[in-house]
Amino acid sequence: MALQIQKTFQVNEPLEKVWSFLSDPRKVAACVPGAQITEQVDEKTYKGAISVKVGPSVTDYKGEVQIVRLDSQNHEIEILGKGQDVRGRGSASMKMTGKLRALDSGGTEVTSTSELNVIGMLAQMGSRVISEVSNIMFGEFVKNFQARLAQPEGAADAAAQAAPAKPISATSVAWQAAKGVFRRDS
Amino acid sequence: MITKTTPEVGGMGHPIKRKEDARFLQGKGNYVDDVHLPGMVYGHMVRSPYAHARLKSINTEKAKQLPGVLAIITGEDLAKANLAWMPTLFFDKQMVLATGKVLFQAQEVAFVVAEDQYTAADAAELVEVEYEELPVLVDPYKATDPDAPILREDREEKSNHIFHWEVGDRAATEKDFQNAAVKATVHAISQRCHPAPLETCGCVADYNKATEKLTIYLTSQAPHAHRTLFSIVGGIPEQNIRVISPDIGGGFGNKVPIYPGYVCAVVASLTLGVPVKWIETRSENLQSTGFARDYHMTAEIAADENGKVKALRVKTLADHGAFNAAAQPTKFPAGLFSVCTGSYDFANSFCEVDGVYTNKAPGGIAYRCSFRITEAAYLIERAIDVLAAQLKMDPAEFRRKNFIQPDQFPYKTPLGWTYDSGNYEGAMNKALEMVGYKELRKEQEEKRKKGELMGIGISSFTEAVGAGPAHTFDIAGIKMFDSAEIRVHPTGKAICRMGTKSQGQGHETTYAQIVAQELGIPASDVIIEEGDTDTAPYGLGTYASRSTPTSGAATAMAARKIRDKAKKIAAHLLECSEEDLEWETGKFFVKGAPSKSKTIQEIAFAAYTNFPEGLEAGLEAVNYYDPPNLTFPFGTYICVTDIDKGTGEIKVRRFVAVDDCGNVINPMIVEGQIHGGLTEGLAIAFMQMIGYDENGNVQGGTFMDYLIPTAVETPHWETGSTCTPSPHHPFGAKGVGESPNVGSPAAFVNSVVDALSHLGVKHIDMPITPWKVWNILKEKGVVS
Numbered sequence: 001m002a003l004q005i006q007k008t009f010q011v012n013e014p015l016e017k018v019w020s021f022l023s024d025p026r027k028v029a030a031c032v033p034g035a036q037i038t039e040q041v042d043e044k045t046y047k048g049a050i051s052v053k054v055g056p057s058v059t060d061y062k063g064e065v066q067i068v069r070l071d072s073q074n075h076e077i078e079i080l081g082k083g084q085d086v087r088g089r090g091s092a093s094m095k096m097t098g099k100l101r102a103l104d105s106g107g108t109e110v111t112s113t114s115e116l117n118v119i120g121m122l123a124q125m126g127s128r129v130i131s132e133v134s135n136i137m138f139g140e141f142v143k144n145f146q147a148r149l150a151q152p153e154g155a156a157d158a159a160a161q162a163a164p165a166k167p168i169s170a171t172s173v174a175w176q177a178a179k180g181v182f183r184r185d186s
Numbered sequence: 187m188i189t190k191t192t193p194e195v196g197g198m199g200h201p202i203k204r205k206e207d208a209r210f211l212q213g214k215g216n217y218v219d220d221v222h223l224p225g226m227v228y229g230h231m232v233r234s235p236y237a238h239a240r241l242k243s244i245n246t247e248k249a250k251q252l253p254g255v256l257a258i259i260t261g262e263d264l265a266k267a268n269l270a271w272m273p274t275l276f277f278d279k280q281m282v283l284a285t286g287k288v289l290f291q292a293q294e295v296a297f298v299v300a301e302d303q304y305t306a307a308d309a310a311e312l313v314e315v316e317y318e319e320l321p322v323l324v325d326p327y328k329a330t331d332p333d334a335p336i337l338r339e340d341r342e343e344k345s346n347h348i349f350h351w352e353v354g355d356r357a358a359t360e361k362d363f364q365n366a367a368v369k370a371t372v373h374a375i376s377q378r379c380h381p382a383p384l385e386t387c388g389c390v391a392d393y394n395k396a397t398e399k400l401t402i403y404l405t406s407q408a409p410h411a412h413r414t415l416f417s418i419v420g421g422i423p424e425q426n427i428r429v430i431s432p433d434i435g436g437g438f439g440n441k442v443p444i445y446p447g448y449v450c451a452v453v454a455s456l457t458l459g460v461p462v463k464w465i466e467t468r469s470e471n472l473q474s475t476g477f478a479r480d481y482h483m484t485a486e487i488a489a490d491e492n493g494k495v496k497a498l499r500v501k502t503l504a505d506h507g508a509f510n511a512a513a514q515p516t517k518f519p520a521g522l523f524s525v526c527t528g529s530y531d532f533a534n535s536f537c538e539v540d541g542v543y544t545n546k547a548p549g550g551i552a553y554r555c556s557f558r559i560t561e562a563a564y565l566i567e568r569a570i571d572v573l574a575a576q577l578k579m580d581p582a583e584f585r586r587k588n589f590i591q592p593d594q595f596p597y598k599t600p601l602g603w604t605y606d607s608g609n610y611e612g613a614m615n616k617a618l619e620m621v622g623y624k625e626l627r628k629e630q631e632e633k634r635k636k637g638e639l640m641g642i643g644i645s646s647f648t649e650a651v652g653a654g655p656a657h658t659f660d661i662a663g664i665k666m667f668d669s670a671e672i673r674v675h676p677t678g679k680a681i682c683r684m685g686t687k688s689q690g691q692g693h694e695t696t697y698a699q700i701v702a703q704e705l706g707i708p709a710s711d712v713i714i715e716e717g718d719t720d721t722a723p724y725g726l727g728t729y730a731s732r733s734t735p736t737s738g739a740a741t742a743m744a745a746r747k748i749r750d751k752a753k754k755i756a757a758h759l760l761e762c763s764e765e766d767l768e769w770e771t772g773k774f775f776v777k778g779a780p781s782k783s784k785t786i787q788e789i790a791f792a793a794y795t796n797f798p799e800g801l802e803a804g805l806e807a808v809n810y811y812d813p814p815n816l817t818f819p820f821g822t823y824i825c826v827t828d829i830d831k832g833t834g835e836i837k838v839r840r841f842v843a844v845d846d847c848g849n850v851i852n853p854m855i856v857e858g859q860i861h862g863g864l865t866e867g868l869a870i871a872f873m874q875m876i877g878y879d880e881n882g883n884v885q886g887g888t889f890m891d892y893l894i895p896t897a898v899e900t901p902h903w904e905t906g907s908t909c910t911p912s913p914h915h916p917f918g919a920k921g922v923g924e925s926p927n928v929g930s931p932a933a934f935v936n937s938v939v940d941a942l943s944h945l946g947v948k949h950i951d952m953p954i955t956p957w958k959v960w961n962i963l964k965e966k967g968v969v970s
Contacts, residue, residue: 001879088315090235119319120235120291123883124469126891 001123003116005134009142010109013149015102018110019075021149022098025065028079031144033137037065044070050083052122054133059122060086068095075100090120110145188703188849188917191771196710197703198917201854205710206694215433219465221390221403227256229451229464230306232296232313233474234288237324237545237882238335239317241287244296249312254305256458258313259297259450261285271340272419272449275442275661276519278348279340280509280548282446287320289337289508290547291884292473297450299462322545322882326482326505329542337508337543348510348541351519354601359488359536362497366488370573375951376561376931378480378505378546378876380472380886381553382894383689385435387475388465389448391455399426400455404448406431406717407441407687408727411661413719415444418662420452431717437689438866439551442513442729443476473887476513477546477876478553480505481561485526485569493577495588498600500526500537500565509548510541514557515659515666515726521557522650524601528566529610529648529820530588535600545882554863554927556651556730556816563647567932568949571644575943580627581644581936582618586611589646596913603650605818606912606920609846613908614646617822617844620906626826634944639829639968640839641941646822647929651921652735656812661726667812668736669723670744672701674805676794678787679711682744685725686737687717691923692855693733697741699851703917704745705752706772706786723808731819731921734851735912740811742916747807751793755805756784758798817912817920821845823864823933829941831969834960836872836938838901843930847922848911856922861903863926869895870927871934875953942966 011018021027025046029037032050039047044067051060063083070077082093096114103109118130191197209215246258261283264270271279284295296313300306321335328334329346336344363369390403400422406412409429417424434441451464466475482503488496504520506512514521520539527535553560574584589610590597597605626642633640656665669685682697698712716722725737749769756774757764760782767774775783784792793805826840843860850856873893877885886892911918931952938954939947945966950958963969 001881001883084317085235086314087311088235088313088317091319117881119237119881119883123879123881124291124885124887126885 001118001126001130003118003131003134005114005116005131005138006112007138008109008111010103010107011146011149012107014106015075015100015108018100018108018149019072022100022110023070023077025067025079027148029065031141031148033140033144052133054122054125054129057121059089059120061092062086085120090118090122092116092118189771191703191706195702195706195708195771196699197771198699198849198851199853200699201852202695202699202709204692204695204855205698206692217385217433217435218388218390218403218405221432221463223390223392223461226390226461226463227299227301227458228303228306229447229454229462230298230300230303230310231294231447231450231470232298232310232315233470234284234291234293234295234317236288236317236319237291237322238320238337239288240320241284241295242316242318245314246296248314249298249309252305252309252312254301255298255309256301257299257454258309259283259453261295264453267453269420269449269453272444274509274511274548276510276512276514278510280511282449286339288317290545291882292470292547292887293508294446294474297454299454299458322880324544324546324878324880324882326503326542326544329544337545346543348506348543349519350538350540352536352538353524354536355534356536358534359497359499362534363486363488363499366496367491368489368493368573368577369486370569370576371484371486372569372572372949373484374565374568374949376479376481376483376564377952378477379553379870379874380477380876380892381438381440381551382472382892383436383438383440386466386468386471387441387445387447388463389451390461390463391451392461393455393459395459399428400452401428401430402448402452403430403432405434405441406727407434407437407689407729408661409687409717409719410685410722410724411664411726412444414664415662416452429719431687434687434689437729438554439478439513439729440476441689442551442727443511445475468889469887472876472892473884474547476511476551477507477549478551479561480550481558483561483565485565487569487573489573493579493584493587495530495532497534498527498532498566499535502539504539504541505544505546506541506550507544507546507548511548512557513551515653515661516557517658521552521559523558523562525559525599525603525648525650526562526566527599527601528563529590529608529646530566530570531590531594532600537601546878552730554866555924556649556653559650560928560931563645563649563928564932567645567647568935571936571939572948575948582614582623585614585644585646604815605648606815606914607910608648608818608820609908609910610646610820613820613844613846614822616906616908617824617842620844620904621824621826621840621842623824639831639941641827641829641937641939643825643827643933643935643937643940644822645929645933645936647820647925647932649731649819649925649928650816651731651819651924652813652817653730653732654816655814664726665812666726666736667810668725668732668740669808669810670697670737670740671723671808672741672744672748672806674707674748674790674793676791678707678790680707681713681715682741683715683722684737684741685723686728686733688728691728691733691859692852696734696851696855697738700738700741700917701745704742705748723810731924734919734921735813735817735915736811738851738919739813739916740809743811744807744809747809748805751801751805752786752789754801755789755792755797759784759789759792759796814914817848817915819845819847819920819922819925821925821929823929825933825937827937827941829938829959831963834956834958834963836954836956836959838868838934840904841901842904842906843926844906844908845922845925846908846910847925848909848915848920849918850907850909851919857905859923860905860926863924864903864930865895865900866927867930868900868934869893871931871952871954873899873953873955
C-alpha cells in the first residue's frame with residue numbers, strides 16, 4: 001500500500017540551526033515516536049528500529065536509514081528508510097524529502113514529502129487507517145522536533161542518547177485513528 | 187402432474203415448516219466449533235504477510251518455550267512425510283505449509299499446537315520468519331508479460347499461464363461476424379468475491395492410537411469425497427477414516443476444497459495422539475480460503491439489422507491466484523462457463539478462456555452456482571442489454587425476439603449443452619406483468635424530463651444445475667452420482683440417509699417430503715441424516731444445486747423400490763395377485779374394492795412379522811442415481827432502481843423474481859432460498875470485492891472492508907413462479923438454490939446502467955458503489 005504525505009510546519013529557530021538538526025538522522029530519529037537509531041554503518045547509513053502499534057497489532061520494524069541526497073546549498077535532504085518486522089509480519093519503506101525555507105520572522109519553514117509503502121498485516125487496514133496513524137505520528141514528531149530544537153545543543157544530544165524508544169501508545173493511536181475515520185473534515 | 191397429498195402427509199408442494207429449525211432457533215445446533223472432546227488441544231496458523239517472498243528461515247525456539255505449546259509444524263517437517271504439497275481438485279497442487287517461498291498474503295507458513303487456543307495464538311506471534319521480498323504479480327493481464335516474475339518454480343513449465351480452453355466453431359462464428367449488420371461488445375469483470383459463510387472453516391481431528399481410527403469433524407460440503415481424498419493423500423486406510431460433518435453454517439462452495447488447516451490438524455493429531463481443533467478466524471477465511479469469480483470477460487454479439495442474434499464470441503482471462511484450486515467437478519477448465527449463450531438462440535458461438543497465476547489466494551470456487559455459470563449468465567445478460575441499447579430496442583422486446591422457443595426443447599446449444607426444458611418468454615411475461623413494466627417505462631420517461639434518475643434492469647437467465655451426468659462430471663475420477671438409503675421401521679416410521687450434506691438448505695424437511703410423496707409416510711415420521719461417512723451411503727455432497735436433482739432423485743427411486751416390495755407384501759396380506767393392486771398415496775387397495783386395502787404402516791409391520799415365503803424380511807432400499815443430464819432452471823428478474831444524484835446512492839425500489847425450477851418440493855423453502863440468493867446477488871453487484879493493492883496486500887480481508895448486506899440494505903423481494911418440469915428427473919424437479927445468485931447480478935447492474943444510459947453509459951463494473959456512480963455523474967456533468 002503506497003501513500004503520499006505532504007506536511008509543512010514552522011519552527012522559531014533560524015534556518016542554519018534547523019538544518020544542522022535535520023541533517024543528522026540521529027537527532028531526527030529521536031523525534032519520531034517509537035523510533036531509534038541503533039548503529040551508524042557509514043557516513044550516510046544508519047541502522048535503526050521503529051515500533052508501531054495499531055490496535056492489537058504491534059509491528060517492530062528493524063532496518064536501515066540512508067541519506068540519499070544532502071544538499072546544504074538548498075537545504076534539502078532525502079532520506080530512504082527500509083525495515084522489516086522482526087517477527088516477519090511485513091515491511092515498510094519510506095522515502096522522505098525535507099526542505100527548509102527561512103522565514104521573515106527569523107524562523108524556518110519545514111516542508112516534508114513522504115512516500116510510505118507498507119506491506120503486510122498493517123497494510124490490510126487500508127489507507128484510511130494508515131494515513132490517520134501517519135498523521136498522528138507526524139503530529140508527535142513535529143512536537144518533539146520543536147521541543148528538541150529549542151533545547152540547548154548538549155541537552156538535545158543527551159536526550160537523544162538517553163531516551164529509550166517506546167512504542168507510541170496503542171490505544172491513543174487506535175482511538176484517534178478511529179476518530180479520524182469519522183472526522184470527514186480532516 | 188404431481189398428485190398432491192394431504193397436508194398431514196406433507197408430500198410435495200406443501201409449505202411445511204423446516205424440521206431443522208427447532209434446534210437452530212433454540213441455539214441447539216451442533217457445529218464443528220461446538221465439538222469438545224476430552225484432552226482436545228488447539229491449532230493456530232502462522233501466515234505470510236507477503237504476497238511473494240522467499241522463505242529464508244523459520245525460528246520456532248521462542249514459541250516452543252511458551253508454556254502450553256505442544257508442537258510447531260513447518261513446511262520442512264511436512265516435506266519429510268511428503269505432505270508439504272497436496273493436490274487441488276483441479277489437476278494442480280498447492281502448498282500445505284510453505285517451503286521455499288510464499289505466493290500470496292496470508293499463505294500458511296507454520297502450524298502451532300497448544301493446550302488452549304489463546305496460547306496457540308500467542309505462540310504463533312512468537313514464531314520468527316525471515317523473508318526476502320520478491321516482485322509481486324497482481325494484474326492478471328501482466329501474468330504472461332516477458333518481464334513478469336515466474337510464480338510457480340515447482341512447475342516444469344516456466345510460465346504463469348495455466349491453461350487455454352476453447353469450445354465452439356471458431357470459423358463459423360468468425361463468418362457470422364464478417365456478415366453481421368450489427369455488432370456489440372462488452373468488457374465485463376466478474377470481480378473476485380468471497381462466499382463468506384457465517385461459520386468459518388474448521389475441523390477437529392481425532393486420531394485414536396489404539397484403534398488406529400481417525401475421526402474428523404469437518405466443515406465439509408462433501409464428506410465422502412473428503413474421506414477418500416484424505417485416504418489417498420495421507421495414506422490412511424479408508425475404513426479407518428470417519429468424516430463427520432455436523433451442522434454447517436453456510437457453505438456456498440467455500441467448504442468444498444480441502445484446506446491446509448485441515449491437513450495440519452490431522453498431522454498434529456496423528457503425531458500427538460490427542461484430538462486437535464482448528465477453527466479459522468473471519469479474516470483467515472476471507473483472505474486464504476476459496477474465493478469466487480475473478481473472470482475478466484469480453485463478449486461480442488453479431489446480429490442482423492432486425493435485431494435477431496446470430497453469433498456470440500467470448501474471450502476470458504481467469505485469475506486463479508497462486509494455485510489452481512478450482513473446486514469443480516467438470517472436465518472443463520472453465521466449468522460450465524460455456525453455458526454463456528444463455529436463453530438465446532444463437533446459430534454459432536465460440537468461447538475461449540485462459541487461466542493464469544497471480545500472487546493472490548488460490549481458487550476459485552463456485553459461489554452458490556454451478557462452476558462459472560454466474561459469470562456466464564452475467565456476461566450474456568449484460569451483452570444482450572448492450573446490444574439492445576445500441577439498436578435502441580426495448581430490452582424486454584429484444585429478449586422476446588431472441589429467446590429459445592418452448593418447442594425447441596430439448597435444445598442443443600452451439601457450445602454443446604442440451605437444455606432439458608424451458609419457457610423463457612412465459613417467465614418474462616409473468617415478471618413484466620408483476621412489475622408493471624409499461625407503466626414503469628412511462629414513469630422513467632417522465633422522470634428523465636425532470637432530470638431524475640431511474641432504471642429498470644432485466645435478467646432472463648438460464649441456470650445449469652445438478653452435477654451431474656457421469657460422462658462429464660467427476661471428482662478425482664469418482665462419478666457425480668448421488669445416493670439415498672431408506673429404512674422403514676416396523677411401526678411405519680422411517681430413517682433416510684443421503685450422500686449429500688445440508689448447509690442450511692433444509693434437507694431434513696425436503697427429503698422427508700419426497701419420501702412422504704412417494705410412500706405416503708407422513709414427512710413428520712421421517713428422519714433425515716447426512717454427513718457421517720460411517721453411516722450414510724457414498725455420495726459427492728451438496729453444491730451446484732445438485733441435492734434435489736441427484737439425491738432427491740435417488741430418494742424417489744429408493745422409495746419406489748420399497749413400494750415394489752410393499753406391493754408383494756400387500757398382495758400376500760390381501761390374498762390377491764400383485765396385478766390386482768392399485769397404489770394410492772399411503773396404501774395399496776384391490777382394484778374395484780377400495781375397502782380392501784393395506785396402509786404402508788401395516789405393510790411395514792408385516793415386513794418384519796408376516797412376510798411371504800421367499801421374500802427377505804425388512805423394508806429398506808438404497809439407490810445411487812446418476813442423472814442422464816443436468817437440469818436447466820431459468821427465470822426472469824426485474825430490478826427497479828432510483829439513484830440519488832447528490833450522493834450516488836442506489837436505492838432498489840422493486841425487485842421481482844420469477845423462477846421456474848420445475849416441480850416444487852416445498853414452496854416456502856424455495857422462497858427462502860430465493861430471498862437469500864438475491865441478497866447475496868445484491869451484495870456482489872453493489873458492495874463486495876476482495877481487492878488487492880499493488881503489493882498484493884488484501885484490501886477486503888475483514889468485514890470492515892468486505893461488506894455483508896444487512897436488513898438495512900436489503901429491499902423487499904417479490905417472488906413469482908412458472909412451472910416447466912424437467913422431463914428426465916423422476917419427479918420433474920430442477921433445483922433452485924443458486925438461481926437467484928446466478929441471475930440477479932445482471933438485473934441489478936442492468937438497472938443502474940439503464941438509469942444512466944441516456945448519459946451515454948454502457949457498462950459499469952461491479953461492485954457499483956455510490957462512489958463509482960457519483961464519479962460517473964460528475965464526469966457526465968450531471969453534478970458539479
